[in-house]
Amino acid sequence: MPPVFSHGDLRLYLLNLLAEAPRHGYDIMQSLAERTGGTYTPSAGTIYPRLSKLEEEGLVTKTSDGRKTVYEITDAGRAEVRDRADDIAGIEAGLADTVRLIADEVRTSVREAMKSLRADLAAAANESPRASASTPPPAQEDPRARAREELHRAEAAIADFRGRVRAELRSHVARGGDLPAAVVDALQAGLEAAASSLSESLRR
Incomplete structure (x- = not known):
């Protein structure tokens, strides 16, 4: 089966998830698994480095909530999500096709x-x-x-x-x-x- 996310798509889709609501890392991994029909269950080693990169770019922030780290999108991140709405729609259409195939x-x-x-x-x-x-x-x-x-x-x-x-x-x-x-x-x-x-x- 071909990769669920093409190069750069996962980064953008993470931003899109955080635009919906602040999330901690495990919640992000679970959401990705659900929305890809179980075809993609990312590891912590895949997700956290990308979240750190988004934080370095000023697109997300993180705060501690007890034992969990919660990630939240910034205004700059929301602007990128708005500017790339067409790309996000294409990614979501591809995910829907994957679920239908399953x-x-x-x-x-x-x-x-x-x-x-x-x-x-x-x-x-x-x-x-x-x-x-x-x-x-x-x-x-x-x-x-x-x-x-x-x-x-x-x-x-x-x-x-x-x-x-x-x-x-x-x-x-x-x-x-x-x-x-x-x-x-x-x-x-x-x-x-x-x-x-x-x-x-x-x-x-």
Whole structure:
């Protein structure tokens, strides 16, 4: 993936964040992670030297607030933000595109997982009659016992699928990624379709 910020863009975007409100360093890093959909989580070694440079240029000031250092934009900094409003708009548009790409990737992953699940259910439903016809169950086999065994297999498959999807979603959000409502809607629709496919297979 190409760099989220081109040369000089991060400096300008830091000024833009401080134009919104005074912030301490950790707040700045969290805001950057959120606004880039988790694609960019800067380190302290990246942010603080740039803040120090902005302070040297007279564009920000810093004050101590207990154990935290709060950075605040100066009039000169606000003037630069106003003068470069078009550049800032371009940076924000690029960030929005990045977040949309991430949302598309998540939606694609969910759709593929749902498609795979429906295919597995359909294949199992089609295979079951053929297997029964070619290999009759022994006379002593209890159909209820066999059904319970298959139920355990189905529950294990569902638990595995749930765990994988849940872990992927939680990991994505933990990295600061956005989770649009459309992605959740797609997930719900896919699960409903899978449940309907299962019900239809059981009624055959």
